[in-house]
Ligand SMILES: CC(=O)CC(=O)SCCNC(=O)CCNC(=O)[C@H](O)C(C)(C)COP(=O)(O)OP(=O)(O)OC[C@H]1O[C@@H](n2cnc3c(N)ncnc32)[C@H](O)[C@@H]1OP(=O)(O)O
């Protein structure tokens with residue numbers, strides 16, 4: 001039987017977590033938003049508020065829909081506050097150890113029938129599931145950034161994911177008005193298996209001096225009709241996330257073609273993680289983005 005999902009918990013109120021909360025609340029789900037600190041939750045809520053206000057001004061949603069959706073989102077300052085959720089989606093940092101620790105804290109407070117999902121960009125769902133008390137009710141639900149605008153969600157079954165969990169996840173994603181692509185559980189799934197090596201290659205192109213930031217992004221925007229240049233997109237995703245995905249591909253597929261570009265490593269080591277830290281391949285601290293190379 002397919003479980004009915006009414007209340008969704010989200011762990012991590014960053015750019016993906018707040019986007020997931022946004023679309024869940026608009027679709028009528030009650031949402032509990034968790035992060036390491038109350039300030040992070042407040043910042044996530046402020047972003048949702050701003051993005052919904054923009055949707056109202058563009059007339060894609062009404063003021064009443066905005067108010068009703070915001071009223072459905074509540075903070076979960078402690079992990080115990082997620083205890084009544086039917087589904088919890090983990091969307092914290094792309095580090096396996098951090099995710100394992102979150103699941104270890106989360107599972108004991110959940111109802112036995114609750115589904116646990118990860119929004120991981122790359123990490124094995126089977127391996128993450130094995131760190132929980134419910135591998136059969138664990139699944140990958142992978143949203144795309146920016147969540148309110150992107151139409152796709154990847155669904156990834158771990159080796160033990162049961163049919164009821166898969167079916168309930170399909171119903172849930174369909175209610176969000178997103179299209180599903182089912183991926184087997186291999187490193188970085190489908191979108192990032194293809195997209196991140198392209199971004200990494202763009203960074204090599206910069207590293208080897210084939211072109212500067214502006215030339216590379218202009219080339220791919222106008223020459224290949226991509227909505228964003230690859231370096232602009234890397235900054236948008238977050239360079240820490242890009243590096244983590246390349247490391248998972250490199251280790252998981254044991255092929256040197258996935259070697260993360262040393263320049264990507266250097267930016268991450270500098271703490272220049274892209275838009276979220278105001279500096280990456282572009283510097284966002286002024287009126288408009290300025291290339292850093
Ligand atoms: C790493 C992973 O694990 C997986 C991933 O997600 S990989 C990343 C996948 N995402 C992409 O590849 C995104 C590529 N970029 C794009 O498709 C587009 O640039 C975009 C959709 C993000 C923005 O489109 P755009 O036309 O260039 O920008 P812009 O005109 O500023 O915005 C378009 C609309 O989006 C809205 N918008 C922009 N960012 C938004 C956000 N974060 N949240 C909500 N709305 C947003 C704007 O208000 C605007 O609304 P209107 O059209 O109603 O005016």
Ligand SMILES: NC(=O)C1=CN([C@@H]2O[C@H](COP(=O)(O)OP(=O)(O)OC[C@H]3O[C@@H](n4cnc5c(N)ncnc54)[C@H](OP(=O)(O)O)[C@@H]3O)[C@@H](O)[C@H]2O)C=CC1
Pocket residue numbers: 011012013014015016017034035036040091092093094095098102119120121122142143144145236237238241276
């Ligand atoms: N960025 C993208 O384009 C996409 C990312 N993803 C995936 O989504 C996940 C989140 O990425 P994204 O939103 O970009 O990252 P962000 O850095 O924007 O947000 C992550 C949030 O999680 C918080 N966090 C870290 N550890 C914990 C914890 N133990 N408990 C609760 N919250 C925690 C972080 O707090 P703090 O900053 O204080 O550490 C931060 O607020 C990652 O797994 C990523 O791979 C999936 C699709 C697209």
